[in-house]
Amino acid sequence: MLPPAGIGLRSQHLDELLRTSNRSVFLEMHAENYLRPSPSLEKALQLRRDFEFSVHAVGLSLGSADGIDDGHLDRIAQLVERLQPALVSEHLSWSAFEGRFFNDLLPLPYTEEALEIVARNIGRVQDRLGRQVSIENPSRYLGFRCPSLTEAEFLDELTRRSGCGLLLDINNVAVTAHNLGLDPADWLNELPGEAITQFHLAGHTRTVLDDGSTILIDDHGSRVCGEVWSLFDDVLQRFGPRPTLIEWDTDIPPLDVLLDEATRANGALPRADTRDVALAA
């Protein structure tokens, strides 16, 4: 079972985490940073003795029309086998085409064809890992002209077809809603709350395009902003608590700052009905 709040595992904090007696948070590992042997992997495996973990993959490219790279999936499976994390997650996006990998979470058109492909790819990943995978709603900077489904409808149908869980990234909801002119409340209304296994919180930046419009960039480089904390409160009222992670991937601050954000997230979670997340078989 994961503790109520967690932080992203960053190489800058490994030594300090190994020394700390504060074991109240869970740690989320970006899988692709730990697939090769390294001193960092060895330290992460040491930390696993004392901390609960979740594993967050960014390179499986679940939305690829080409399918899943078996070699990469095998490496992820080996890491998951070694680490035995409480949760494994990936993104509703694509990042590879014809053997080329793009280091970005690229948007999908929410069509019936895409739904079939993503559900099939998730099925392959879940079969290989022998466990459920949770799918994260992405930050979006553009929308396709003729989608058949809204993003929340797409996620809802995906959980039905593949049996996957949902990782609800609340910052991504705020970013996507702003960038595409959506109402976050409408977006949340369509979401299957019972499938949610985890929440993510993070910071974003605001930039101005040439046409004068503002766009939010999901850069994970600052504290969670007030708007996202408010949305988090709304989400907690709708769906109840889930293990909640503070993501911080650029301009990494001292560990205390991340723990401070995790403490704030923890304080917002209702005590009474914290939902257990069982260690997946």
Add this chain to the structure above:
Amino acid sequence: MLRSLRDTQAAFAAHLAGHDRLDLVAAIAGDPRTALQRLQLHRHHVASSIGAALAATFPTVAAVVGQECFGLLARDFTACTSLADPVLSRYGEHFHRFVAAKQDMHGLSYLADVARLDWALNVAFHAPNEPRLSDADLATWPQEYLPKLSFRLPAGSSLVESAWPIDLIWQASQPGTPVDRVDLAAGPARLVVFRRCEDAAFAVLAPGEAVFIKCLSRGNPLATAAQHAAQAQSDFDLATTFGRMLGLRLLGPNATT
């Protein structure tokens, strides 16, 4: 018109490679100008994140040429060398060849060798942390067998040789180092790169030591490696070199005959 997910991803991939695709722009909601700006966000992010990954793998090259110039190098390299793996630390194996081929780098003839050193350190850092041979292990072996034994270098170890003092260039590039000038006439560098417990490192070798380690890494027994080393350096001393290698933990645990 983009009729399938595959069509859309092919168009997007072309866009990320720098080719504007009107059919992709037409598939994006909003007016074409706004759609193109939003597509450019993805193109910029892909280029900048891969450039940052290259800079992390080649910190000495980036320090030598400066971040702006390195950004241009990275942009040109990524344009002709696609990323094939989501593990970014695997990207850049042939960056040194690209640097060597750049005509406008002719004033920095040593830069390709600096790139080779950065890559060797990256490979060593990501090598398994294997057990190493120690003095205590060695003491248990009959001494008369030693000359016939072949020793394996630990995984990730490599020899990097250059006509330029790339060790001094590397040292000068370290943050906080007061050196801002390197004497390029300081002579060639022979370096053995290896993984340590916490990081990767290199040690400077004498000519005979370099030959000795090269011979060992090719599977030659100790006596043969020592003979070649003595030919390269008349005052080569086997005991000193072997002791140094043990001290650096540069010998794998399983010697063979």
